[in-house]
Amino acid sequence: MDKIVALCKRRGFIFQSSEIYGGLNGAWDYGPLGVELKRNLKDFWWKSMTQLRDDIVGFDGSILMNRAVWKASGHEATFSDPLVECLLTKKRYRADQIEPQSGTVYHYWYQRIGKGMWNSFSTALAAGVTTTPSPVEFAVLVHKGKPEASANKVARQYYDQAGLPAEFEIKPTKFEQVENSTAFNPENGAQLSEPRVFNLMLKTYIGAVESEDAITYLRPETAQAMFVQFKNVLDVSQKKLPFGIAQIGKAFRNEINPRNFTFRSREFEQMELEFFIKPGTGPEWLDKWLEERLAWYESIGIPRAKIHVLTVPEKDRAFYSQGTYDLEYEFPFGIQELEGIAHRGNYDLTQHQNASGKPLEYFDEETKTKYLAEVVEPSAGVDRTVLALLCEGYDEETIKDEESGKEETRVVLRFAPRIAPIKAAVFPLLKNKPELVAIAKDIYKTLQPLLKVAYADSAAIGRRYRRMDEVGTPFGITIDFDTLEGAKEASTSATGKPIEVGQKDTVTLRHRDSMKQERIAIADLPAYLLSKVI
Numbered sequence: 001m002d003k004i005v006a007l008c009k010r011r012g013f014i015f016q017s018s019e020i021y022g023g024l025n026g027a028w029d030y031g032p033l034g035v036e037l038k039r040n041l042k043d044f045w046w047k048s049m050t051q052l053r054d055d056i057v058g059f060d061g062s063i064l065m066n067r068a069v070w071k072a073s074g075h076e077a078t079f080s081d082p083l084v085e086c087l088l089t090k091k092r093y094r095a096d097q098i099e100p101q102s103g104t105v106y107h108y109w110y111q112r113i114g115k116g117m118w119n120s121f122s123t124a125l126a127a128g129v130t131t132t133p134s135p136v137e138f139a140v141l142v143h144k145g146k147p148e149a150s151a152n153k154v155a156r157q158y159y160d161q162a163g164l165p166a167e168f169e170i171k172p173t174k175f176e177q178v179e180n181s182t183a184f185n186p187e188n189g190a191q192l193s194e195p196r197v198f199n200l201m202l203k204t205y206i207g208a209v210e211s212e213d214a215i216t217y218l219r220p221e222t223a224q225a226m227f228v229q230f231k232n233v234l235d236v237s238q239k240k241l242p243f244g245i246a247q248i249g250k251a252f253r254n255e256i257n258p259r260n261f262t263f264r265s266r267e268f269e270q271m272e273l274e275f276f277i278k279p280g281t282g283p284e285w286l287d288k289w290l291e292e293r294l295a296w297y298e299s300i301g302i303p304r305a306k307i308h309v310l311t312v313p314e315k316d317r318a319f320y321s322q323g324t325y326d327l328e329y330e331f332p333f334g335i336q337e338l339e340g341i342a343h344r345g346n347y348d349l350t351q352h353q354n355a356s357g358k359p360l361e362y363f364d365e366e367t368k369t370k371y372l373a374e375v376v377e378p379s380a381g382v383d384r385t386v387l388a389l390l391c392e393g394y395d396e397e398t399i400k401d402e403e404s405g406k407e408e409t410r411v412v413l414r415f416a417p418r419i420a421p422i423k424a425a426v427f428p429l430l431k432n433k434p435e436l437v438a439i440a441k442d443i444y445k446t447l448q449p450l451l452k453v454a455y456a457d458s459a460a461i462g463r464r465y466r467r468m469d470e471v472g473t474p475f476g477i478t479i480d481f482d483t484l485e486g487a488k489e490a491s492t493s494a495t496g497k498p499i500e501v502g503q504k505d506t507v508t509l510r511h512r513d514s515m516k517q518e519r520i521a522i523a524d525l526p527a528y529l530l531s532k533v534i
């Protein structure tokens, strides 16, 4: 993971937000290559949903919505995580993510008996002081087999915080064994507070006055606008059930503990589909969308074998869900959710119909009845998928440098061509040969309107190839002396056509993954490349 994070910064995929001011936890910026990767991913999702299917229409809702939406959806009351706080460092954690721990718990106390005078257990006993004034008590968990001294070290931090003098005696008053306790901070063994409910929505005020009436939230999911506008979209698109509404956009959650690079952020993007269906057909559509989505991930280079499908047990499902599959990817930091596919029943439409008083029912021409549609929702994270693509694509191999003959490590991002930030790089073999440069520039300008291409003329050709491998560019096009003088050998071109000895206007086409080089006629380049990246 460290190598991927370093590569992301070095080559301009992802930077920490507000870096020069020390950053902002849970927010990230996408650099020149990251934004291309992310855009290609979103474009391909959009195309898969709204262009390649007849039963889905696109939508783009606002981030700010009437607060009534969040009341009706249940987010204001229940979109929360249980939060615990470390009593020593004041750092906050999600209570449900605290790993149970076993070990010895050491108890301590101290007491201020006057200005600059302190008691610990033993000094207090010696002085005949019992528990007045009331002592401050705390406990520290030390994992099995670790010595008391490590508990004393943490206790010292408590005493330092309380301003106790350095010579103050550190001695536990008692100890006990615990098994699978979630009451202690796994990072330092200090006690955690009791869990309390923490709403994840980021609150803001609309207008000039920061009053209760002006409160709303940055949306925590894109979904709600699609439920609220269900009727409008249905009327204008004249779709019949089943049909879907697709949206890509930002969502915000005040996550207690953003972590694992971009995986859990406070600002992120979602690609969400609300697929409206006839009542009773939920389980069938849930399974169909599972298959669709697995095939889609495969088509962007994330193989099925790397995605774990979790049938979420009822006790762990969102309260509105009648069935959920989580699609989890094998990230380097563990198997974690990429996308959730949930059967939300008619919960959302019911809530918004009841709260707004506006009918959101569907009139079924076949049965001549009105009812509320149900919904199956495949909801994917853009940032998490970008991260999965980076993790899946990252590879290192030892190769022999073509020029020096020395062994070196080749870092390569094996992106599927359709999502690669740069599709092809054009290289004149030598930059001081005007004939080569002229042709290279001409090819570059011809390809530029069709796909994202790069032009690179400095450094040895091997180095230029390596730099493009590292950012996942699938094709290299080298204009060399055979281009000018004619091919020295007969071969079969990348398109399958023959290249004859002496044939001019051909270039070397280098494939990133295999490093295989073949010739191709310049005239065939646009069609060939387009067919590979679509």
Ligand code: GAP
Binding pocket: 220, 221, 222, 223, 253, 255, 262, 263, 264, 265, 266, 267, 268, 269, 270, 272, 337, 338, 339, 340, 377, 379, 380, 381, 382, 383, 384
């Ligand atoms: N509308 C349903 C919904 O929002 P969710 O499981 O909470 O469901 C859907 O979120 C997807 O959004 C997740 O599978 C994940 O990919 C992405 N996501 C959620 N919270 C995120 C966060 N804090 N940072 C990055 N991505 C997140």
